[in-house]
Amino acid sequence: MTTTRIPITICKEIEKVARSFLWGSNNERRKVALVSWSDVCRPVDKGGLGIRQLHDQNVLFLLKLGFNLVTNTDALWDLHRSNCSYVWRSIAKVWDEVKKGLVWIIQDGRIVNFWNDVWIHGLGPLTFHFNGSGNLDETIRFCDVINAEGEWNSTWLSTVLPREVVNRIQSCNPPLGGSGVDHLSWWWMTAGASSISHELIASALAWTKSCGHSAKMSHLVCSSKTEQRWQRPNSGWVKINVDGFVSNNNTKAAIGGAVRDSNGKWLTGFNMVTWMDEIFKIEARAIVEGMILAWLEGYKQVEINCDNAVLIDTICNGFASISNIAEVRLIHEWCKKDWKVKFRHVWRGSNKVADCLAKAAIRKINQIVLFPGPPQYVIQLIEEDS
Numbered sequence: 001m002t003t004t005r006i007p008i009t010i011c012k013e014i015e016k017v018a019r020s021f022l023w024g025s026n027n028e029r030r031k032v033a034l035v036s037w038s039d040v041c042r043p044v045d046k047g048g049l050g051i052r053q054l055h056d057q058n059v060l061f062l063l064k065l066g067f068n069l070v071t072n073t074d075a076l077w078d079l080h081r082s083n084c085s086y087v088w089r090s091i092a093k094v095w096d097e098v099k100k101g102l103v104w105i106i107q108d109g110r111i112v113n114f115w116n117d118v119w120i121h122g123l124g125p126l127t128f129h130f131n132g133s134g135n136l137d138e139t140i141r142f143c144d145v146i147n148a149e150g151e152w153n154s155t156w157l158s159t160v161l162p163r164e165v166v167n168r169i170q171s172c173n174p175p176l177g178g179s180g181v182d183h184l185s186w187w188w189m190t191a192g193a194s195s196i197s198h199e200l201i202a203s204a205l206a207w208t209k210s211c212g213h214s215a216k217m218s219h220l221v222c223s224s225k226t227e228q229r230w231q232r233p234n235s236g237w238v239k240i241n242v243d244g245f246v247s248n249n250n251t252k253a254a255i256g257g258a259v260r261d262s263n264g265k266w267l268t269g270f271n272m273v274t275w276m277d278e279i280f281k282i283e284a285r286a287i288v289e290g291m292i293l294a295w296l297e298g299y300k301q302v303e304i305n306c307d308n309a310v311l312i313d314t315i316c317n318g319f320a321s322i323s324n325i326a327e328v329r330l331i332h333e334w335c336k337k338d339w340k341v342k343f344r345h346v347w348r349g350s351n352k353v354a355d356c357l358a359k360a361a362i363r364k365i366n367q368i369v370l371f372p373g374p375p376q377y378v379i380q381l382i383e384e385d386s
Contacts, residue, residue, distance in 0.1 A: 002061040005090035011054040066091045066098035103324050109143030111182035132160035146174050171275030185324045230350040230385035235262045237301040240290040243354035244282035255286035256357025264386045269371040271361035283308045284327035291334040303342040312345040352381045
């Protein structure tokens, strides 16, 4: 199961035996299945029994081996391969999937080659998108395209890449300088993929957590309780509601956030138009901007509310530090500062103010707008919350 590709027919035969055992069937008498096998294989919290599809589980094991083969070249099992064993043949069968999932995590940007390495999932090497004049300089590193202010060298990017590719690059936050060494990651560790089930993603997350990469932060608190309506934070705390927005025609993306105290009083707020991207990354950006604002305002006990359950779960389960998404790693970096931070998933009904702020953003891209007082269009929503 863990090192050899099992034929699908054998997987189905094993699952057939498991189904018979579950429903009490045998060779002499067959009982009717009360629930479909796909429902049985759902996670327990989704109404299933948590039984995993054997074929999917087998593929995940092999993908993990393939990923370790690339990232841990000093491992003993990787040093000698004079013959083609069953393990190698099995990994070869899923190698295309392994390659699709490999992506560089940018830290200081000194290792990653800007043109030849894959550091934005879905674009492949940027050398395939080059449309500049003259020869392509393949020695350029990632850090070479960041200016002295720590921002993208947009002028140069526009001369060598198509506009849609430049927009995709600029939708990513430049890395924190000197924050570590560039390294390979597996895209499916922290982002959904249509070709792999959510159960497989969850298993991959469990493996990464068991490897001890997750930093322990005693001042980071996560609540399992989901708020259905806005509630005041505890005395001495401030609450930041954040949200992201993408228009129906995918022409506009924005974020918004509101900061209120334990009396429900408005302290400050913000909104900002961002580059178009996945809603997961946009809402992660909203959390980052909310944390930065709270830190600059001097708040030391902060509760952050967001209606993206997957994002909150990623942060609370300790996977932010190894995420392949820069915004999520930034959240982890800000959590390590000298303050107390809580994260809570909330329903949209208790996040209306942040949602309204995000939808109202009209300034230029990445130009944050601060609201020392509540704008007129959210006053009624604030009154409804109180």
